Amino acid sequence: MKTIFSIACSMMLLFVSCKEQKKEAVSSAPETEGQEVASTDTDQEWTVLFDGSSFDGWKAYGGENVPDHWKLEDGAMVFYPPENREEGATYNLITEKRYTDFELSLEWKISEAGNSGIFWGVMEKPSLKQPYESGPEIQVLDNAGHPDGKNGTTHQAGALYDMIAPSKDVTKAVGEWNTCIVSIDHKTQQGSVVLNGEKIVTFPVNNDAWSALVSGSKFADWEHFGKYTTGSIGLQDHGDKVAFRNIKIKEL
DSSP: OHHHHHHHHHHHHHHHHHHHHHHHHHHTSOOOTTSOOOOOOOGGGOEEEEOSSOOTTEEETTSSSOOTTEEEETTEEEEOOOSSOOTTOOOOEEEEEEESSEEEEEEEEEOTTOEEEEEEEEOOOTTOOSGGGTSOEEEEEOTTTSGGGGSOGGGSTTSBTTTBOOSSOOOOOTTSOEEEEEEEETTTTEEEEEETTEEEEEEEOSSHHHHHHHHTSTTTTOTTTTOOSSEEEEEOOOSSOEEEEEEEEEEO
8 A cells, every 4th residue: 555655646746747847848938929029130231331430431522532621529420611611612421332222320410500411312413513403302400490490391300301391390409319211212112211210201212203292392493303313322511510420321
């Protein structure tokens, strides 16, 4: 009887041990359902256009070297407008490389009452004195302090300038960094602007709807405006202090 009882106890202990091991194995298995899936958007898909330490890959629009009015400060490129500007002198920057379909990610910080912009599709020609004569612009602005902020919502920060207004104002206070992602995809004929994590602008690209947008804007009669599917990225000298940093691009 004692022997039978001992065997029964041993079998029960073995059963409980097996259950505990199975439970531990199940609990240590990775959970997938209901968890946030890690993004596949790795840094390896992006090309750094500005790493904060040099102007490599950038040049003056209509020139060669980066103008001295652009400085490297605390990991950012900062434009200081000249106090006495020579007549007709501009200090816009563009990338040496040209791009077609891409996502451009950067941070910008505008000065009080400041104005600047981000261009794409910029084509250098001797007859074109400014990058905005060919390249459409995403507005960079102190909405409250600059007069253009009161000149219609299509002139406010994040707008496709003079064509599509942002759905709302998500800009941060003057002196703070704003994160901007500009997407241009001629294959899908779609463009967009995400500012500080919110998609505020969508627009057509390189189709009849795009042509209609241009026709209804100040650029309607500009021969070269928005005509180039491949061009440089540009940063605007609009006569005000502005800073950019963490600039990278992912070609689509």
